[in-house]
Amino acid sequence: MAKRGSTQFVCNNCGAISSAWSGRCNQCGEWNTIEEKIDLTSAAAVNGGKQLNTQTVAGSLAKDHKRLSTNNPEVDIVLGGGFVAGSVNLLAGQPGIGKSTLLLQLAEALAKTAEVLYVSGEESAHQIGLRAQRLGTKAAKLQLATSTSADDIASRAKQTNTALILVGHVTKEGNIAGPKVLEHVVDVVLQLEGDRYGGFKVLRAVKNRYGSTNEAGIFEMADTGLQPVSNPSAALLEERQVSDGSIVLATIEGTRPLLVEVQALVNKTSYGYPKRAASGYDLSRLNLLVAMLERRTKLNLADQDIYINIVGGIRLTEPAADLAVVMAIASAAKGLQLSKNVVVFGELGLSGEIRHVPHI
Numbered sequence: 306m307a308k309r310g311s312t313q314f315v316c317n318n319c320g321a322i323s324s325a326w327s328g329r330c331n332q333c334g335e336w337n338t339i340e341e342k343i344d345l346t347s348a349a350a351v352n353g354g355k356q357l358n359t360q361t362v363a364g365s366l367a368k369d370h371k372r373l374s375t376n377n378p379e380v381d382i383v384l385g386g387g388f389v390a391g392s393v394n395l396l397a398g399q400p401g402i403g404k405s406t407l408l409l410q411l412a413e414a415l416a417k418t419a420e421v422l423y424v425s426g427e428e429s430a431h432q433i434g435l436r437a438q439r440l441g442t443k444a445a446k447l448q449l450a451t452s453t454s455a456d457d458i459a460s461r462a463k464q465t466n467t468a469l470i471l472v473g474h475v476t477k478e479g480n481i482a483g484p485k486v487l488e489h490v491v492d493v494v495l496q497l498e499g500d501r502y503g504g505f506k507v508l509r510a511v512k513n514r515y516g517s518t519n520e521a522g523i524f525e526m527a528d529t530g531l532q533p534v535s536n537p538s539a540a541l542l543e544e545r546q547v548s549d550g551s552i553v554l555a556t557i558e559g560t561r562p563l564l565v566e567v568q569a570l571v572n573k574t575s576y577g578y579p580k581r582a583a584s585g586y587d588l589s590r591l592n593l594l595v596a597m598l599e600r601r602t603k604l605n606l607a608d609q610d611i612y613i614n615i616v617g618g619i620r621l622t623e624p625a626a627d628l629a630v631v632m633a634i635a636s637a638a639k640g641l642q643l644s645k646n647v648v649v650f651g652e653l654g655l656s657g658e659i660r661h662v663p664h665i
Contacts, residue, residue: 314339372515373468376414379524379533380407382559383508384493385516388415388468392515395488397473397481398497403506403524403531404472407497409436410530411470416447422461426453440530488512504618505541506531507558521559538564541617547645550637554629555650556621557664564648566616567626569633574610585615586630587622594631594653601657604638624652625662 314323316339321332329336372387381387388394398404405428412421425433430449452458461467471491474482481488488494492514499506508522524531525540534540542553542564550569555562574580583591591613598604611634615621628651636643652660 313342315342373415373419375411376417377411377533379522380411380508382520383495383510383522385513385520388470389492389515390468391466392468392492393490394468394470394493394495395473395481395491396470396495396497397475399475399479399501401501402497402499403501403526404497405436406440406526406530407508407524408470408472409433409440409442412447413437413440413442420446420448422448422450424450424452424458426451439528498620500618505534505537507619509559519560521561523558523563537617538562541565541619545616547642549640549642550633552629552633552636552643553648554621554626555648556619556623556626558619560664562664563619565619565621567629567633568614568616569630569637570610570612570614571606571634571637572610572612574608579606579608580610580612582611583613585618585620586613586626590627591630593655594627595634597653597655597657598631598634602635604635606634606638609638623662624660625650627651627653628659 314326315321316323316330316333316335318335318338319330319333321330323331323339326339326341328339330338371390372384373390374387375381375384396404396408409423412423415421423433428451430451433449458469473487476482481494488511491512493510494512496509496511497506498509506524506526508524510516510518510520512518523534523537525534526532537558545551545553545566550571552567554565554567556565557563581588581592581595591611595606595611599606613630613633628649631653632643632649650662652662654660
């Protein structure tokens with residue numbers, strides 16, 4: 306990196322130059338006339354840059370990025386066809402969500418057609434071997450190393466045009482730990498979400514320079530690791546028991562429609578302040594919808610505890626879930642069972658109107 310220009314302190318009254326700031330000029334004796342300036346004529350500033358090499362946009366498309374298929378259809382969909390050679394990928398998720406399990410599975414699959422080096426900074430080689438034995442991996446060509454130096458790992462990747470996959474930690478709020486510049490410098494940012502104790506795991510591309518960020522991969526933890534779910538809607542509704550407070554929502558995960566059961570429980574509060582709780586749904590959005598129901602309908606929910614549960618560990622973020630949530634609350638509050646085969650979706654306004662949503 307080129308050095309910056311040197312810093313000088315110049316008096317506005319007499320032009321005297323000094324190496325440090327002071328309240329009074331030593332030459333003319335005036336107060337508060339010295340200002341900091343950068344000397345752009347210094348050798349470091351003038352000679353620090355280099356001539357740029359230019360090319361046309363059409364010429365930049367001549368080189369095609371080779372993709373490495375992971376042999377996992379869900380992961381390939383999220384990446385846009387596989388890992389790009391020479392790319393830097395970041396995978397983040399809660400502790401115990403399955404990041405190391407998924408990466409070991411991908412490393413085994415890639416080792417069948419390419420050279421793969423698995424570098425661990427937290428686990429010993431013996432611990433990784435035990436995980437591989439538990440998952441039933443048999444990749445004899447998979448190389449293993451342990452190191453805590455990111456420079457040592459990056460130097461090998463740059464020399465061989467290797468796709469690099471990094472594991473990132475997350476904070477208690479669910480954000481990727483560390484400076485935000487980390488997400489800017491990498492090519493792909495993957496987020497593994499879900500309940501660490503069960504349910505589905507969803508892999509999303511938060512950032513992807515080589516593909517779309519609208520896709521999502523759905524997995525389920527088994528004895529042999531994270532396995533793709535071919536029909537998640539059937540699995541989510543398999544154990545459904547139709548009762549009051551239960552309704553089916555049609556939501557979108559990536560570009561795929563998904564049927565999810567939304568459950569609500571409404572019970573008279575035993576305290577002075579009613580409780581609102583939600584699993585898999587934004588609590589502030591729930592409070593807004595409850596306030597809208599009280600204002601626009603005849604439901605009296607001011608003295609009722611309200612609980613919302615999204616079955617299967619799925620987390621709903623799209624506005625189309627509004628209609629299912631309020632219908633489940635109304636059904637539970639009145640004790641009335643909704644139709645068994647009804648499927649709903651729609652965004653609700655503060656006036657109680659149902660608004661249009663995309664991907665109908």
